[in-house]
Amino acid sequence: MALVKKPVTGMKDIQPAEMQIRDYVIGLIKETYKGFGFTPIETPCVENIANLSNKQGGENEKLIFKILKRGEKLNLETAQTEADLVDSGLRYDLTVPLSRYYSNNAANLPKPFKALQIGPVWRADRPQKGRFRQFYQCDIDILGDPTNLAEIELILATTTLLGKVGFKGFTVHINDRRILKGMAKYSGFDEAQYDEVFIILDKMDKIGLDGVAKELASNGFAEESIERYMGLFKGLNEAEDGVAYLAETLGDCLEGGAAENLKQICEAVTATTQASFKLQFDPTLVRGMSYYTGTIFEIGVEGFPGSIAGGGRYDKMVGKFTGMETPACGFSIGFERIVTILLDEGFTVPGSKEKIAYLVEKGVDSKVLGTVLQEAMAGRAAGQQILVAWMNKNKKFQKEQLTAEGYSEFKEFYKEALK
Amino acid sequence: MALVKKPVTGMKDIQPAEMQIRDYVIGLIKETYKGFGFTPIETPCVENIANLSNKQGGENEKLIFKILKRGEKLNLETAQTEADLVDSGLRYDLTVPLSRYYSNNAANLPKPFKALQIGPVWRADRPQKGRFRQFYQCDIDILGDPTNLAEIELILATTTLLGKVGFKGFTVHINDRRILKGMAKYSGFDEAQYDEVFIILDKMDKIGLDGVAKELASNGFAEESIERYMGLFKGLNEAEDGVAYLAETLGDCLEGGAAENLKQICEAVTATTQASFKLQFDPTLVRGMSYYTGTIFEIGVEGFPGSIAGGGRYDKMVGKFTGMETPACGFSIGFERIVTILLDEGFTVPGSKEKIAYLVEKGVDSKVLGTVLQEAMAGRAAGQQILVAWMNKNKKFQKEQLTAEGYSEFKEFYKEALK
Numbered sequence: 001m002a003l004v005k006k007p008v009t010g011m012k013d014i015q016p017a018e019m020q021i022r023d024y025v026i027g028l029i030k031e032t033y034k035g036f037g038f039t040p041i042e043t044p045c046v047e048n049i050a051n052l053s054n055k056q057g058g059e060n061e062k063l064i065f066k067i068l069k070r071g072e073k074l075n076l077e078t079a080q081t082e083a084d085l086v087d088s089g090l091r092y093d094l095t096v097p098l099s100r101y102y103s104n105n106a107a108n109l110p111k112p113f114k115a116l117q118i119g120p121v122w123r124a125d126r127p128q129k130g131r132f133r134q135f136y137q138c139d140i141d142i143l144g145d146p147t148n149l150a151e152i153e154l155i156l157a158t159t160t161l162l163g164k165v166g167f168k169g170f171t172v173h174i175n176d177r178r179i180l181k182g183m184a185k186y187s188g189f190d191e192a193q194y195d196e197v198f199i200i201l202d203k204m205d206k207i208g209l210d211g212v213a214k215e216l217a218s219n220g221f222a223e224e225s226i227e228r229y230m231g232l233f234k235g236l237n238e239a240e241d242g243v244a245y246l247a248e249t250l251g252d253c254l255e256g257g258a259a260e261n262l263k264q265i266c267e268a269v270t271a272t273t274q275a276s277f278k279l280q281f282d283p284t285l286v287r288g289m290s291y292y293t294g295t296i297f298e299i300g301v302e303g304f305p306g307s308i309a310g311g312g313r314y315d316k317m318v319g320k321f322t323g324m325e326t327p328a329c330g331f332s333i334g335f336e337r338i339v340t341i342l343l344d345e346g347f348t349v350p351g352s353k354e355k356i357a358y359l360v361e362k363g364v365d366s367k368v369l370g371t372v373l374q375e376a377m378a379g380r381a382a383g384q385q386i387l388v389a390w391m392n393k394n395k396k397f398q399k400e401q402l403t404a405e406g407y408s409e410f411k412e413f414y415k416e417a418l419k
Numbered sequence: 420m421a422l423v424k425k426p427v428t429g430m431k432d433i434q435p436a437e438m439q440i441r442d443y444v445i446g447l448i449k450e451t452y453k454g455f456g457f458t459p460i461e462t463p464c465v466e467n468i469a470n471l472s473n474k475q476g477g478e479n480e481k482l483i484f485k486i487l488k489r490g491e492k493l494n495l496e497t498a499q500t501e502a503d504l505v506d507s508g509l510r511y512d513l514t515v516p517l518s519r520y521y522s523n524n525a526a527n528l529p530k531p532f533k534a535l536q537i538g539p540v541w542r543a544d545r546p547q548k549g550r551f552r553q554f555y556q557c558d559i560d561i562l563g564d565p566t567n568l569a570e571i572e573l574i575l576a577t578t579t580l581l582g583k584v585g586f587k588g589f590t591v592h593i594n595d596r597r598i599l600k601g602m603a604k605y606s607g608f609d610e611a612q613y614d615e616v617f618i619i620l621d622k623m624d625k626i627g628l629d630g631v632a633k634e635l636a637s638n639g640f641a642e643e644s645i646e647r648y649m650g651l652f653k654g655l656n657e658a659e660d661g662v663a664y665l666a667e668t669l670g671d672c673l674e675g676g677a678a679e680n681l682k683q684i685c686e687a688v689t690a691t692t693q694a695s696f697k698l699q700f701d702p703t704l705v706r707g708m709s710y711y712t713g714t715i716f717e718i719g720v721e722g723f724p725g726s727i728a729g730g731g732r733y734d735k736m737v738g739k740f741t742g743m744e745t746p747a748c749g750f751s752i753g754f755e756r757i758v759t760i761l762l763d764e765g766f767t768v769p770g771s772k773e774k775i776a777y778l779v780e781k782g783v784d785s786k787v788l789g790t791v792l793q794e795a796m797a798g799r800a801a802g803q804q805i806l807v808a809w810m811n812k813n814k815k816f817q818k819e820q821l822t823a824e825g826y827s828e829f830k831e832f833y834k835e836a837l838k
Contacts (some may be wrong), residue, residue, distance in 0.1 A: 003740045004467040005523040008507045011463035013520050015527070019459045023449065030442065035799040037774075037806030040438045044430035044553050045464065045539060046484070046509075048423040065465070068485040068505060070543045076504075082495065085504065086487060088427045090465075101432050104424040108434070110824055112808070120464060124489045134463050149788075153807060156792065160799070264785035271789020272796060321422045355456075366683040369568075370690020373575065377691060380454040380579070387456030388572060389531070405529055 010125070010133030021342050022136075024349045025335065026118055028164050033140055036157040038116040043097040045120060046088050051096055056291055056317060060092040063123040065133075090122035094139040095291075095317070095330070102143050103321035112145035118335070130340065140311075141330030143318060148261055150329040151295050151313070152268045158299065158309055158331050159277050165338060166347075169302035171278040172269075175285035176262055177292050177312070179246060182254035183283065187229040189221065195290065197221070197229075202286040209233055233283070242281045261295065291317045295329065304341065309333045356384055356409040357402045359391040368418045429544070429552030440761050441555075443768045444754065445537055447583050452559055455576040457535040462516040464539065465507050470515055475710055475736060479511040482542040484552075509541035513558040514710075514736070514749070521562050522740035531564035537754065549759065559730075560749030562737060567680050569748040570714050570732065571687045577718065577728055577750050578696055584757060585766075588721035590697040591688075594704035595681055596711050596731070598665060601673035602702065606648035608640065614709060616640070616648075621705040628652055652702070661700045680714065710736045714748070723760065728752045775803055775828040776821045778810040787837045 007013055014022065030040060052064055066086040068074060079085050091097050094117045102113065118138045125131055140157065142150040155172055162170055180201075184194050200215045207215065209230065216226045232249065239245035243266075247259035262281065269279050287296045287310060296312035311331035318326035356379065360372055376386045387407065392398040399410055426432055433441065449459060471483055485505040487493060498504050510516050513536045521532065537557045544550055559576065561569040574591055581589055599620075603613050619634045626634065628649065635645045651668065658664035662685075666678035681700065688698050706715045706729060715731035730750035737745035775798065779791055795805045806826065811817040818829055 003470045003473055003519065003522075005519060005740060007463050007519075007523070008465050008467050011465060013463070013524060014461040015524065016458040016460060019461060022461075023459060034772075035802075035804055037776075037804065039435040040442060041435060042433040042438060042441075044426050044432070046427050046430060046541070046553065048427050051422045054422055065489070066487040067509075068487060068501070070484070074501075076498070076501065079495070082487070082493075085495075090486075100422065100424060100426075103422075104426070105432060105434065110820065114806075122465070134465065147809065149807065149809065152788070152792065156796065160796075267785040268788045268792065271786045272792040321424060353453075357456075366686040367690045369571070369687045373571070373687065373691040377575065377579075383454075385454055385456065387533075388568065389456075390566065390568065401529065 008133075010127035012132055012134075018339065018343055020349050020352075021339055021347060025165065025338055025342070029118060029138055029161060029333070029335075030116065032161040032164060033114075033116045033157055035160075036114070036153060038114040038140060038157070039110075040116045040118070041101065042117070042119060043091075043094075043101050045090055045122075047091050047097060047100070049083075049086055049089050051100055051321075052089050052092065054096075054320065056096060056320065057092055058289060060123060063125055064092060065090040065122050065124055092123050093121055094119065094137050094332075095141075095314075098139065098141055098143075098330075099318045099321050099328075102318055102326065106322070106326075112150070113143045115139075115141045115143065117141075132336075136335045138333040138335040139330055140333070141328060143326055143328045145329070146315070146327040148265050148268075148295070150327075151265050151297070152272075154311070154329060154331050155265070155269050155279070155297065156272060158333065159273070161333070162299065162301070162308065165342070167301045167308070169277075170308070171280055171300050171302075172297055173280055173282040173285050173300065173307075174262065174265065174295065174297045175282050176258050176295050178255040178258035178294060179243075179262070179283060180286065182250045182258065183229065183232050183246070186250045186253040187232065188225040189229075193221070198286045201284055202288075204284040236283055242283060246283070258294070265295065287312055289314075297331075307334070308337055352406075353383060353385045354409060355405075355407045356386045356411065357399075357407040358386060358388045358411050358413060359395065359398070360388065360413045361391050361415045364413070364415050364418060368415075371418065372413050427552075429546035431551055431553075437758065437762055439768050439771075440758055440766060444584065444757055444761070448537060448557055448580060448752070448754075449535065451580040451583060452533075452535045452576055454579075455533070455572060457533040457559060457576070458529075459535045459537070460517075460520065461536070461538060462510075462513075462520050464509055464541075466510045466516060466519070468502075468505055468508050470519055470740075471508050471511065473515075473739065475515060475739065476511055477708060479542060482544055483511060484509040484541050484543055511542050512540055513538065513556050513751075514560075514733075517558065517560055517562075517749075518737045518740050518747075521737055521745065525741070525745075531569070532562045534558075534560045534562065536560075551755075555754045557752040557754040558749055559752070560747060562745055562747045564748070565734070565746040567684050567687075567714070569746075570684050570716070571691075573730070573748060573750050574684070574688050574698070574716065575691060577752065578692070580752070581718065581720070581727065584761070586720045586727070588696075589727070590699055590719050590721075591716055592699050592701040592704050592719065592726075593681065593684065593714065593716045594701050595677050595714050597674040597677035597713060598662075598681070598702060599705065601665070601669045601677065602648065602651050605669045605672040606651065607644040608648070612640070617705045620703055621707075623703040655702055661702060665702070677713070684714065706731055708733075716750075726753070727756055771825075772802060772804045773828060774824075774826045775805045775830065776818075776826040777805060777807045777830050777832060778814065778817070779807065779832045780810050780834045783832070783834050783837060787834075790837065791832050 053061055066089045069087045120134050121137050122134050184197050189197050204212055213226055213230050236242045243259050243262050266279055291314045292312040293315045294313035298307040298310040301308050309331055313329040315327045318328055358376055376388050379386050472480055486507045488506045539553050540556050541553050603616050608616050623631055632645055632649050655661045662678050662681050685698055710733045711731040712734045713732035717726040717729040720727050728750055732748040734746045737747055795807050798805045
């Protein structure tokens with residue numbers, strides 16, 4: 001019986017050209033973050049189903065690929081619910097596994113611990129163009145550092161990486177969940193409704209300030225609150241220093257330290273990089289995940305909509321595993337996004353070695369073949385990429401094909417000459 | 420509720436020290452095989468359950484982690500069997516996915532296609548020391564080359580890799596399934612029982628020739644066949660050239676071309692490498708998987724029991740997917756084995772960059788911190804690994820810890836001096 005040739009629904013085979021770019025970007029990531037003292041780690045792709053279903057993953061928890069229990073534990077006759085059949089699942093992100101990893105291994109890890117993870121995650125999203133059910137995430141996290149040196153180093157490292165990849169003209173948007181909350185509190189919104197307010201605020205770049213006001217109104221929020229809220233954004237538009245304006249205006253509504261924290265991060269980053277990229281306070285930046293507790297950031301690149309990296313501080317999450325709070329801050333880099341951009345641009349991996357093809361006439365004696373291979377081995381030892389192949393009857397066509405595969409030099413070996 | 424800290428049963432978190440070695444070995448593998456014209460590819464970790472259960476995977480098919488269908492397709496009430504609940508599973512090897520990949524993509528791939536795969540596979544083995552339920556495999560395959568240039572290049576590339584890893588004194592054991600069959604046929608065993616004979620023969624290195632004879636007898640094989648079989652091995656012991664001896668003795672029982680094929684491989688490899696490693700015809704080499712059709716090989720390393728790489732020719736497998744036969748030959752490298760050996764030996768990754776720690780006194784002004792970070796950024800740009808950390812009160816202890824993490828140089832920055 002012929003088997004199924006296609007990958008499973010929503011997943012893809014990675015072709016040689018893309019693979020080359022992926023390997024190159026992974027190499028850049030590892031090299032760059034190692035330079036900043038980050039350590040690569042790896043966790044299993046499979047996680048305990050209880051850890052994956054702990055309400056930290058938001059909507060992603062609905063998209064888990066669940067794995068059947070093995071052996072005696074699986075009893076189909078008596079199974080009442082899915083939970084009777086399943087004890088693990090494929091991870092949907094790298095944050096849950098990192099939290100578990102840290103709580104499992106903290107005793108043997110440096111403090112603070114600077115972790116780099118690159119690996120596949122799975123989400124049973126509705127398959128659509130450019131979105132796959134298996135994709136790589138790349139997360140960089142600092143665990144155990146309550147100070148904003150974590151934020152500063154993460155911004156420096158990640159912008160360094162994006163520069164190495166070749167992106168120019170990027171902007172780091174920065175905000176703080178505490179500023180978001182302070183503005184909402186000052187406006188008189190009910191704390192239970194903050195998240196609903198922020199979801200609407202998040203649409204600012206699409207629907208504008210008036211659109212946000214309208215949607216808040218149509219969602220039944222008090223006119224007075226909306227007016228105060230809008231007033232803040234108008235004030236921000238006119239203010240020279242947005243953070244200072246909010247610190248003054250919000251007063252006690254703003255959690256102590258939040259404004260100073262943002263100011264310090266911006267000062268230190270700017271002093272370091274001499275403004276080689278834009279670092280912008282963005283009071284409309286929300287970031288979806290509710291686990292963020294402080295600074296949040298996103299990096300946008302000129303010419304590409306949306307963000308290419310994002311993250312923030314999540315001081316409460318690791319504590320869910322350990323019962324002991326651990327400050328944490330991280331960036332997630334849009335690895336698949338970067339690969340797609342490079343692939344679409346026809347990017348050539350720099351420093352690729354010259355590819356040479358040795359074409360050997362068929363029927364050559366095996367000892368004599370050894371002398372050709374000896375030459376190939378010497379070239380390889382010297383760093384050349386050498387393909388040894390039998391010469392086809394249609395040599396011209398063969399060379400054309402090899403040229404398309406990147407072979408730029410050919411060497412031909414004939415039976416008679418080799419004797 | 421506190422969550423589960425441990426990885427799921429039988430899987431493991433990979434610690435920084437091991438991760439460093441894994442990354443290093445993966446780098447060596449990619450560099451070496453690319454030098455021989457191999458192309459890295461990747462397939463999804465999840466495969467269609469029909470492909471995984473097609474009797475090609477032998478015992479591994481009993482060890483599949485099965486994944487629950489999603490959405491409406493999962494109907495717990497009407498489900499009668501496991502098959503009603505499952506439509507995919509985690510791959511247990513890289514050979515099934517490669518066959519599927521090739522049949523799915525052959526039109527766009529070079530011929531012959533030289534593929535390199537490194538990635539995790541899953542088997543629900545009984546957990547035991549050193550054996551995990553998620554582990555990496557590393558496969559190198561040449562598809563579409565019916566000639567023994569495939570075997571020759573695979574042996575050259577794989578021995579080159581093992582040399583780069585640092586192994587010395589290794590032996591390539593080589594045999595051919597057709598020689599195994601020829602010897603069994605000559606001895607008069609029933610073709611239906613060949614596999615049973617080979618499983619017993621495979622124990623030769625543990626129980627010796629007499630042990631094999633005894634076990635064949637106790638399994639009810641005809642005395643006359645056993646005697647003829649033993650006669651062949653005794654003849655081989657006395658023969659100067661084992662392959663020539665068998666070619667002559669087996670006569671028509673040996674499939675045409677098998678002896679000549681082995682001879683050519685050995686001649687070409689020896690002519691190329693000038694016998695820098697042992698290449699040994701081993702008529703007792705069996706290799707478990709029934710999909711092998713021709714040459715089979717294994718590489719053993721002095722001082723380490725068992726083999727560190729193995730493979731062979733499997734000309735019929737890809738055809739199961741395409742319906743169109745595709746000659747194929749490959750090596751599987753014991754990646755986890757190599758990593759464990761290096762880790763146990765206390766191997767230090769060569770060319771590791773010097774690690775420098777900048778210790779900054781707390782309370783420094785954020786603009787001034789920028790000047791420290793500027794210096795760090797310059798060092799990183801010049802290829803140094805620099806950790807920037809706050810200076811602890813117990814600086815001596817902090818330095819001891821950092822030294823244990825591999826930091827060999829320290830630079831201290833004090834508030835007063837920085838002003």
